[in-house]
Amino acid sequence: MTTLDKVRRGEKVEICRIADERVRAQAIRFGICEGSVVTCGEKLPAGPVVIYAGWQELAIGRSIACNITVKKAS
Amino acid sequence: MNKHCHNPAETMELPQGKKRLVLVGNPNVGKSVFFNELTGRYVDVSNFPGTTVEIHKAPYGDYILMDIPGVYGVSSFNDEERVARDIILQADTVINIVDALHLERDLFLTQQLIDMGIAIVVALNMMDEAVQSGMTIDVAKLSKHLGVPVIPTVAVKKQGFQALRAAIAKASLGYGDPRIQPELERLMATGMGRGDALLILEGDEEVAFCHSQQAFPLREEIYLRRRQRVNEIIADVVQVKQAIKKWNKLLGQWAVRPVTGLPILFAILVAMYWFIGVFVAQTVVGLTEETIMLGIYSEFITALIFRFFSPEGFLGLLLAGEFGLLTMAPVYLFGLLLPLVVGFYLALSVLEDSGYLPRLATLVDRMLTSLGLNGRAIIPIILGFGCVTMATITTRLLGSKRERMIATALLGVTIPCSAQIGVIAGLIAPLGFSYLAIYVLTIFSIFVILGTVLNKILPGESTHLLIDLPSLRLPRVKNVLTKTYLKSLAFIKEAAPLFVLAAVAITVLAYTGALTGLQNLLAPLTEGWLRLPREATTAFVMGIMRRDFGAAGLYSLTLTPEQTLVGLVTITLFVPCIACIMVMVKERGWRDGTAIWGGSLVIAFLAGGLIARLLA
Ligand SMILES: Nc1nc2c(ncn2[C@@H]2O[C@H](COP(=O)(O)OP(=O)(O)OP(=O)(O)O)[C@@H](O)[C@H]2O)c(=O)[nH]1
Ligand SMILES: [Mg+2]
Numbered sequence: 076m077t078t079l080d081k082v083r084r085g086e087k088v089e090i091c092r093i094a095d096e097r098v099r100a101q102a103i104r105f106g107i108c109e110g111s112v113v114t115c116g117e118k119l120p121a122g123p124v125v126i127y128a129g130w131q132e133l134a135i136g137r138s139i140a141c142n143i144t145v146k147k148a149s
Numbered sequence: 150m151n152k153h154c155h156n157p158a159e160t161m162e163l164p165q166g167k168k169r170l171v172l173v174g175n176p177n178v179g180k181s182v183f184f185n186e187l188t189g190r191y192v193d194v195s196n197f198p199g200t201t202v203e204i205h206k207a208p209y210g211d212y213i214l215m216d217i218p219g220v221y222g223v224s225s226f227n228d229e230e231r232v233a234r235d236i237i238l239q240a241d242t243v244i245n246i247v248d249a250l251h252l253e254r255d256l257f258l259t260q261q262l263i264d265m266g267i268a269i270v271v272a273l274n275m276m277d278e279a280v281q282s283g284m285t286i287d288v289a290k291l292s293k294h295l296g297v298p299v300i301p302t303v304a305v306k307k308q309g310f311q312a313l314r315a316a317i318a319k320a321s322l323g324y325g326d327p328r329i330q331p332e333l334e335r336l337m338a339t340g341m342g343r344g345d346a347l348l349i350l351e352g353d354e355e356v357a358f359c360h361s362q363q364a365f366p367l368r369e370e371i372y373l374r375r376r377q378r379v380n381e382i383i384a385d386v387v388q389v390k391q392a393i394k395k396w397n398k399l400l401g402q403w404a405v406r407p408v409t410g411l412p413i414l415f416a417i418l419v420a421m422y423w424f425i426g427v428f429v430a431q432t433v434v435g436l437t438e439e440t441i442m443l444g445i446y447s448e449f450i451t452a453l454i455f456r457f458f459s460p461e462g463f464l465g466l467l468l469a470g471e472f473g474l475l476t477m478a479p480v481y482l483f484g485l486l487l488p489l490v491v492g493f494y495l496a497l498s499v500l501e502d503s504g505y506l507p508r509l510a511t512l513v514d515r516m517l518t519s520l521g522l523n524g525r526a527i528i529p530i531i532l533g534f535g536c537v538t539m540a541t542i543t544t545r546l547l548g549s550k551r552e553r554m555i556a557t558a559l560l561g562v563t564i565p566c567s568a569q570i571g572v573i574a575g576l577i578a579p580l581g582f583s584y585l586a587i588y589v590l591t592i593f594s595i596f597v598i599l600g601t602v603l604n605k606i607l608p609g610e611s612t613h614l615l616i617d618l619p620s621l622r623l624p625r626v627k628n629v630l631t632k633t634y635l636k637s638l639a640f641i642k643e644a645a646p647l648f649v650l651a652a653v654a655i656t657v658l659a660y661t662g663a664l665t666g667l668q669n670l671l672a673p674l675t676e677g678w679l680r681l682p683r684e685a686t687t688a689f690v691m692g693i694m695r696r697d698f699g700a701a702g703l704y705s706l707t708l709t710p711e712q713t714l715v716g717l718v719t720i721t722l723f724v725p726c727i728a729c730i731m732v733m734v735k736e737r738g739w740r741d742g743t744a745i746w747g748g749s750l751v752i753a754f755l756a757g758g759l760i761a762r763l764l765a
Binding site: 098117123128129130134135 | 380402514613
């Protein structure tokens with residue numbers, strides 16, 4: 076278990092928990108819910124994390140990423 | 150019904166017998182392209198989410214067609230969603246535009262609209278990109294799953310419009326979530342529509358309040374079930390033979406990775422500088438201003454006017470004097486400013502259409518968070534270099550009131566618009582690189598300081614970055630040209646009357662001696678504090694009309710390089726133009742609008758005076 080901001084580029088992870096309720100609702104709309112598998116496409120120094128989820132490419136601010144718990148996808 | 154319930158502006162004035170047809174879809178899926186095609190109007194089309202921030206309406210057959218801001222779902226998370234929500238709740242029919250490449254995301258909204266009990270027809274847009282990516286979609290099956298007509302389209306190639314027009318009449322309700330049916334019916338029995346009832350179940354407190362109901366805590370449950378249903382539909386109708394990696398995917402990755410992204414950004418800036426600063430500002434303006442307007446036009450018009458009027462008389466001065474209506478105004482407007490404005494809009498339109506801006510937002514997010522903004526704020530800021538007034542309206546795409554205030558203040562105070570940059574470049578270029586560097590550094594420092602201070606003192610919390618990055622596309626020539634043309638035309642329409650007004654005002658002031666009086670009155674400020682000649686007052690008076698005009702006013706003075714720099718810094722930070730102030734007041738309210746206005750004056754003179762002392 077770790078958080079999304081600690082994931083390395085190219086790593087595939089499964090989303091375990093999204094703490095913030097609004098972010099969670101917004102993420103469900105984007106197609107990401109607890110249990111979804113995403114790939115970390117890019118990580119900017121102290122900045123946003125870019126993830127790929129299906130055909131989508133999302134940029135997630137660092138402070139949101141800190142609050143998303145993930146685990147290594149099998 | 151309570152007055153908070155529906156936006157009154159949208160409830161009223163629907164011509165007799167007309168029905169509401171609304172374009173609903175996620176941001177950046179092509180809604181505005183559909184609006185333009187169906188109504189023959191033009192509203193802005195560009196490749197970043199949040200292009201449309203206002204509601205556009207136009208008649209279409211028996212309907213009034215409406216283009217609204219894109220939303221990822223119907224709820225009350227922010228102002229944009231509230232506006233969209235109220236219109237969707239009152240729609241008679243909805244055309245739901247869906248991006249074929251992003252069905253997981255877009256069908257969520259589709260399914261929500263169906264759950265709301267609105268008659269919809271789905272336009273499955275961007276089919277060209279889906280095909281190019283190696284994706285096949287079984288359209289008939291999709292339509293069967295949803296229970297509504299689905300029409301594949303490629304809006305930019307005008308494909309599928311005929312079928313879509315025909316399908317509007319066949320819009321239907323589709324298959325909603327059966328599990329919430331009992332609760333929905335119970336709520337509807339109190340007299341509300343199904344859409345309102347659904348939103349109350351989904352925990353929308355505002356809608357619940359309007360109907361004096363309690364919001365249900367079911368959002369998550371309903372959302373997750375909807376998510377699952379959408380995923381199942383997609384699994385059944387979409388097939389990806391072989392994912393094709395295209396040029397734009399790779400370039401898109403490079404654009405956000407700092408090692409490659411910063412050089413790309415640098416290259417874009419250099420290209421823009423070369424195009425606007427060198428090619429347009431020097432070559433083109435050399436031709437239009439010096440050769441055509443001053444060389445041919447001015448000579449001709451002055452000779453003509455002075456044949457009928459004395460060069461010393463009031464009318465002679467008014468028409469063809471130093472600030473003449475037929476001399477100074479058209480020379481600046483058409484010779485100098487118009488080419489620069491056109492150049493800027495060309496460059497900006499290419500950027501907007503390419504889809505680069507959301508990537509830039511990602512790249513600069515870290516820097517903007519210390520100013521109380523997130524990366525998205527780079528979009529209004531960049532657009533501000535075209536026209537600060539229009540960019541101020543675009544601040545609506547920011548997530549909180551606080552961010553909108555910070556962005557508006559930064560735009561109003563520190564960002565020079567295209568017309569102004571043109572004049573500034575013309576004055577500063579002959580002074581050499583070091584002056585340019587000091588100028589840029591000064592303005593940039595004030596940008597950072599102002600943002601940091603506002604971030605400290607304004608109450609509330611800023612939102613964080615959470616955006617989807619659209620694929621990069623080659624800009625479409627026709628769209629770039631249309632946009633440039635329309636925006637340049639708007640510039641002329643807005644600037645011309647003000648130029649005329651300013652020319653008259655200055656001539657009258659000069660003729661009556663009031664100008665000299667004002668110059669003497671303000672001498673402590675201009676001469677004492679800024680160390681400029683007292684005639685600089687003229688430039689500031691003109692600057693109140695339009696900032697670019699103020700900068701142009703510095704042209705006619707003989708200044709040392711230091712004085713030019715001080716003048717330019719002051720004029721840049723000086724009050725934004727009249728149109729901009731009006732929009733600021735409209736968007737932010739009287740209090741904040743005038744605060745920015747007053748603040749800009751103080752900052753302008755403070756910075757100007759300090760620079761004058763530092764350089765001495
Ligand atoms: N390849 C392709 N591009 C399209 C198609 N339809 C629209 N576009 C492009 O998609 C981008 C977004 O179009 P807009 O009409 O501005 O989208 P919108 O839905 O109004 O966006 P917002 O106002 O931001 O919500 C533009 O760059 C269009 O040129 C299509 O069928 N195929
Ligand atoms: Mg639009």
